Amino acid sequence: xxxxxxxVGLPPLNVAESLYVTELVRGLITTNRHFWRNWFRxxxxxxxxxxxxxxxxxxxxxxxxxxxxxxxxxxxxVACMMxxxxxxxxxITIVAREHPDPAIEKVPASFEIxxxxxIFCGFCEEACPCDAIRVDSGxxxxxxxxxxxxxxDLEDLLSRGSQSTAKQGGRNL
Amino acid sequence: MPVVTIDSRQVDVEPGTxxxxxxxxxxxxxxxxxxxxxxxxAANCRMCLVEVKGSPKPLxxxxxxxxxxxEVLTRSQVALDARKAVLELxxxxxxxxxxxxxxxxxxxxxxxxFEHSATPSRIQVSKVHKAKAVPLGPNVMLxxxxxxxxxxxxxxxxxxxxxxxxxxxxxxxxxxxxxxPGRQFDDPYSLCAVDLCPVGAxxxxxxxxxxxxxxxxxxxxxCPECSRGCxxxxxxxxxxxxxxxxxxxxxxxxxxxxxxxxxxxxxxxxRRADRSLVDYKPQPPTRQATLxxxxxxxxxxxxxxxxxxxxxxxxxxxLSLEEGFAALRFASSILGEKLVLLAPRGGGTADSLxxxxxxxxxxxxxxxxxxxxxxxxxDLAGFFASPSAAEVAGLVSAGAEYEVPPLxxxxxxxxxxxxxxxxxxxxxxxxxxxxxxxHFEKDGHYANCDGRVQRSASxxxxxxxxxxxxxxxxxxASKMSGTLGYGDMTSVRSAALSLSGTxxxxxx
Numbered sequence: 001x002x003x004x005x006x007x008v009g010l011p012p013l014n015v016a017e018s019l020y021v022t023e024l025v026r027g028l029i030t031t032n033r034h035f036w037r038n039w040f041r042x043x044x045x046x047x048x049x050x051x052x053x054x055x056x057x058x059x060x061x062x063x064x065x066x067x068x069x070x071x072x073x074x075x076x077x078v079a080c081m082m083x084x085x086x087x088x089x090x091x092i093t094i095v096a097r098e099h100p101d102p103a104i105e106k107v108p109a110s111f112e113i114x115x116x117x118x119i120f121c122g123f124c125e126e127a128c129p130c131d132a133i134r135v136d137s138g139x140x141x142x143x144x145x146x147x148x149x150x151x152x153d154l155e156d157l158l159s160r161g162s163q164s165t166a167k168q169g170g171r172n173l
Numbered sequence: 174m175p176v177v178t179i180d181s182r183q184v185d186v187e188p189g190t191x192x193x194x195x196x197x198x199x200x201x202x203x204x205x206x207x208x209x210x211x212x213x214x215a216a217n218c219r220m221c222l223v224e225v226k227g228s229p230k231p232l233x234x235x236x237x238x239x240x241x242x243x244e245v246l247t248r249s250q251v252a253l254d255a256r257k258a259v260l261e262l263x264x265x266x267x268x269x270x271x272x273x274x275x276x277x278x279x280x281x282x283x284x285x286x287f288e289h290s291a292t293p294s295r296i297q298v299s300k301v302h303k304a305k306a307v308p309l310g311p312n313v314m315l316x317x318x319x320x321x322x323x324x325x326x327x328x329x330x331x332x333x334x335x336x337x338x339x340x341x342x343x344x345x346x347x348x349x350x351x352x353x354p355g356r357q358f359d360d361p362y363s364l365c366a367v368d369l370c371p372v373g374a375x376x377x378x379x380x381x382x383x384x385x386x387x388x389x390x391x392x393x394x395x396c397p398e399c400s401r402g403c404x405x406x407x408x409x410x411x412x413x414x415x416x417x418x419x420x421x422x423x424x425x426x427x428x429x430x431x432x433x434x435x436x437x438x439x440x441x442x443x444r445r446a447d448r449s450l451v452d453y454k455p456q457p458p459t460r461q462a463t464l465x466x467x468x469x470x471x472x473x474x475x476x477x478x479x480x481x482x483x484x485x486x487x488x489x490x491x492l493s494l495e496e497g498f499a500a501l502r503f504a505s506s507i508l509g510e511k512l513v514l515l516a517p518r519g520g521g522t523a524d525s526l527x528x529x530x531x532x533x534x535x536x537x538x539x540x541x542x543x544x545x546x547x548x549x550x551x552d553l554a555g556f557f558a559s560p561s562a563a564e565v566a567g568l569v570s571a572g573a574e575y576e577v578p579p580l581x582x583x584x585x586x587x588x589x590x591x592x593x594x595x596x597x598x599x600x601x602x603x604x605x606x607x608x609x610x611x612h613f614e615k616d617g618h619y620a621n622c623d624g625r626v627q628r629s630a631s632x633x634x635x636x637x638x639x640x641x642x643x644x645x646x647x648x649x650a651s652k653m654s655g656t657l658g659y660g661d662m663t664s665v666r667s668a669a670l671s672l673s674g675t676x677x678x679x680x681x
Binding site: 078079080081082085096097098102103105106129130 | 270271272273277304305306381382383385387388
């Protein structure tokens with residue numbers, strides 16, 4: 001389909017506008033108004049002094065991943081690989097190992113997320129059957145000097161973890 | 174012949190056919206847990222219940238034989254309700270720990286649940302808990318909670334492998350699969366019980382937690398561990414092999430494969446030759462470096478030949494027919510030899526079910542191929558012990574994993590060019606080592622102990638430096654101002670197969 005192009009000419013200038021100086025002065029007035037208002041009445045300013053002051057984030061805002069903990073402080077993750085299976089970016093690499101307690105049976109030996117690949121879609125959180133991985137830490141992905149530094153490991157993920165209120169194992173144990 | 178009506182379609186079957194088999198003839202699938210083509214019928218899971226007109230109760234399709242004029246409904250409300258109730262019963266104490274279960278993704282219980290029930294459990298009391306992660310034997314792990322007591326594994330040990338190592342103990346909710354006290358499940362075919370298990374009760378200790386089932390891609394391959402040539406599926410993910418499973422071939426291995434053959438694939442990862450070696454010095458791991466090393470080998474072989482030295486081909490019995498054809502053609506037309514040394518692998522032990530004493534994948538095929546090309550064959554060890562061995566000035570070894578006999582007295586062997594996938598004893602002796610694809614990295618044909626020629630597909634990619642044997646040999650041949658007279662793999666394959674004769678019953 002060919003797009004219709006509507007040509008719009010410039011509106012004709014009136015006498016005051018065509019004098020140039022009047023419009024220049026009007027512009028300076030606006031600039032000065034904002035300048036002095038920001039100087040004395042800072043409550044109204046739209047901008048924040050970012051690193052020192054921050055706008056509150058929505059609880060649904062998706063930031064750096066974290067792994068939740070059981071009551072005894074061990075990871076809730078059972079290395080089922082649902083998150084890495086569903087990850088559209090393929091940024092999660094999990095290696096599983098045997099847990100000495102047969103009731104837990106499977107835990108991650110390593111859990112790595114490549115933040116350069118991650119698109120922060122939150123599918124990992126939705127896929128997780130154990131409420132183990134979450135993206136609600138509220139922390140931005142940090143800038144890095146090298147690609148290797150952008151891979152976060154199990155220790156880093158657990159450092160942001162906290163206890164989940166969800167019951168491990170579900171109903172009817 | 175009885176005529177039976179299944180889901181208002183008529184089928185004419187042999188007397189004594191079960192409803193399940195008759196339905197299969199019509200393409201109607203009846204869900205099962207305990208039934209398996211290779212095992213005697215137990216009819217204990219009741220998943221295959223179907224409605225039979227005139228019968229007061231639904232009947233198990235796996236066991237009931239058809240009568241003339243029988244009318245069967247496999248998807249009537251009665252049958253569907255019966256199956257749903259059976260599933261509810263089976264799932265009463267099932268832990269539903271699919272996230273940590275290795276069977277998830279290929280679990281029959283998952284499949285049937287989604288197709289026939291898909292309703293939450295109504296049980297209000299606690300489930301009966303049993304032992305998890307019980308090592309039943311060297312290769313098999315048992316999870317007693319997940320077991321649905323179909324007794325496939327018990328029947329396998331009783332009827333197929335004959336070891337009778339598994340049994341059921343206790344009753345009702347507390348029924349468990351167990352081995353006799355003080356014994357372990359060390360059946361040489363124990364991993365077949367893992368395949369048979371429709372749920373995740375029996376899992377392979379080797380494959381345990383290594384990869385989820387849905388991330389694996391299966392390729393139809395041939396097991397190289399003995400001359401039986403069992404049809405297998407090679408499951409790989411991310412360029413690595415993770416497990417070997419039997420593939421049903423009624424004429425060769427049926428549904429089975431031995432534990433030895435399934436677990437031996439890891440040796441292809443260990444000591445992998447991923448780069449060429451010239452005078453024991455590693456070259457860059459690239460295809461170009463391998464081709465350059467081949468040129469070095471060609472120059473040295475040419476030097477020996479121009480001095481009138483004798484160069485012999487040593488052919489491993491593990492190679493495919495295609496590789497064997499290229500190597501034998503090289504021996505006859507470039508090396509100008511009538512004699513080829515066959516180097517079989519040792520260490521095979523036969524058993525009563527599948528495994529043969531010959532641990533070579535392709536001995537019969539390569540022997541037949543050499544004869545078809547008009548070449549004489551001799552055993553490597555026997556030849557080295559004979560006085561004529563002292564005349565040999567150079568060796569070209571194709572393939573690996575054979576034992577290197579002590580060098581003959583007064584040997585003047587100055588060059589040994591080896592084409593190999595692994596850094597074994599053969600590679601240690603080689604002055605030039607050229608990497609070739611390993612067994613699961615190449616497409617090739619193998620003749621088993623019965624002369625049956627079977628195709629093995631590649632499951633994973635070879636390392637970059639590995640170059641196919643026929644490519645390397647034709648390059649060396651052209652450097653030695655000769656030609657092998659074949660083009661690409663297609664022509665090598667058709668020549669190899671027509672010479673070795675894809676005999677009766679071959680699935681080439």
